[in-house]
Amino acid sequence: MPNEILIRNVYPADPDLAPQTRPRPTDILVRDGRIAAVEDGIQAPDAEVIEGDRAIAVAGMVDSHRHVWQTAIRGVAADWSLADYVREIRVGYATAYTPEHIYLANLAGALEALDTGVTTLCDFSHLMNSPAHAEAAIQGLTDAGIRGVFCYGFYDVPARERAFASHDDRLRHAEEVAQSFRATAGPLLDFGVALTEFGLVGPDVTDRELAFARRHDALITLHVGTFGSPHGIADLDRRGRLGPDMLHVHANMCGDDELERLVASGGGLSITPETEMQMGMGWPVTNRLIEAGGLPSFGVDIASNIGGDMLTQMRLALQTARAIDNQKVLDQGIVPDRIGLTVRDALRFGTEGGARAMRMGGEIGTLRKGARADIALFATGGLNMMPMGDPVAMLLLESRPGDAVTVLVDGRVVKRDGRMVGVDLAGLREKLDRAFGEIADRVAESRDTAAGSSNAYARVVKRATGTD
Incomplete structure (x- = not known):
């Protein structure tokens, strides 16, 4: 029956x-x-x-870009720029997490998503400080019961205690995770890869990460069009690396020609309007992507600053895009006669758009039969x-x-x-409160400011802010 x-x-x-x-x-x-x-x-x-x-x-909403691990440090990024974020999160808080911390963060973050009607997310998990961290992150998503893609991040977090001595070690561990993923992760999760940003590593390292991902037919997600890689799409296209298996994120600094190349490649783009406008990345590219023939998708981005519901992101993206379109008319000395983008467009982007960007089009993001x-x-x-x-x-x-x-x-x-259903919210709150305190206490003693990755981050920030 x-x-x-x-x-x-x-x-x-x-x-x-x-x-x-x-x-x-x-x-x-x-x-x-x-x-x-x-x-x-x-x-x-x-x-x-x-x-x-x-x-x-x-249809359950689809979040195409979220750093779920940051759920354990809510509110810390409330008044930060992107440069602040790099200094304080990437080379600070990220160094202080234990496996238990990332498990709790991923469990709570995924549950929060479900609680607000978000049923699928792409977890850009660039906190693979050790094999135990990766295992705990996957388990947190699995236990929450959410659908999604766990994207293994190759970022070299500059912690004092290093489980991986080299990038080769990270690749070997990623291979182990990919091989065992179906047996260890829940049936609703797929394996993906989060590339290291181009400003932090050379093209040879990027090529090795791409080769690994494509060997496993994994979704590839990457930050582009921010100060670390302002023209990342053009760089990838020039080297023949663009593809339909890529989920790009942000792209605010990318030119219109780059967005056209992205669309032509068949790849997706996640727009995170709240963080992009706060942190100085530039205007969300919703309008420009549509003009290039693309279908936008949206993401919450950093749980250290943003609430976990997608309605807020859809509203911000819609009204910002409308304001940008309206201003073009206002600049002519007249007022808009019609509104272009509609609420139906925004809902489609937050459901079907995310599904297609995550290579799940037709399966999720719709109320259609089947x-x-x-x-x-x-x-x-x-x-x-x-x-x-x-x-x-x-x-x-x-x-x-x-x-x-x-x-x-x-x-x-x-x-x-x-x-x-079946969630002990009081118990989870107590554990998360304790984890937040432990992470905050550990930050100063856990980061390695002399590490190569720490110095690489510093160079990128100084160059971008004109302080080098």
Whole structure:
């Protein structure tokens, strides 16, 4: 007998549906982890029933760029520039984590994502300080029950105690992780690679990381278009290294021609509007990527500074892109007659865009029949949701992250009636509070300011800020 769940009486927020001023609720049938039907009056007498109570049903949102390990140090980057971040996180806090710290951070960070309706994330995990750190990071994501890609970072964190004496050692360990990944990680996780930034290593090192990733058909994610690698896309293209297996991040300093090359290569781009605007990376490139023919995706980026919901990022990206477009008209001495980008565009970018960027297009990020049943229900009973209008507009611009009341991943309920299933929040809070204190106490004594990687970071920052 198939495993069925019937979600009754919900408003689907689907970017392919026309705006509905007065929407009508419908039903969703989930069978064996996939969406079997979205229609009125579904009859499924043997199914588990979830009463939607006129909630908004949306495909689980997809975060295409997050450093989940930074969940354990929330708030430290609130007033930092990107240069501050490099100095304080990359060569500071990153050196102080134990395996237990990264386990707790990844567990809590992934649970937070699920709690807000984010069912898939790309974890750019550049805290592989030791084999135990990698194992703990993977286990944290696995135990949370989130879908995603764990991207093994080759960054050489300048800690005093070094588990890897050379880049060759890191490559050998990454090979071990890749070989054993399916046996150790949960079934919802895939293995990926996070490249070392080009400003920190030479092209020969990058080529070895790329070769390793492509040998394993791994998703490759990398920071580009920031001060460490302002024209990273052009550099890769010049050397024939661009490909559809790449998920680029930021690209603020990249030229329009680079974005066109990225699109032509078939690769994806993750835009993280909140960190990009705060930290001095430049305007988000949403408009420019669309003009180049690309489909944007969005990411939360650093959990040390940003809350874990994707609604905030979609709103910021949408309204910033609208402001950029509107200003072009205002500069002509007239006012805009129409708005270009719509709430449906933003929802598509935050769901289907992320799915395609992570090579999961068609499987997730949609409520279409046959897709994996990653679904979030957002309650509409609050004052902020009265009266009920178009579901997409209400979700994107009126709802709150806390309105996510029920969340399914692969057809399994992970949040029900406003509560995470099987999660000891009080116990997790106590452990995280203790971990934060331990990390803060260890920073000064754990970092190695004389390490080669520490000096490489310093050179990049000085060059970018004009202080060299």
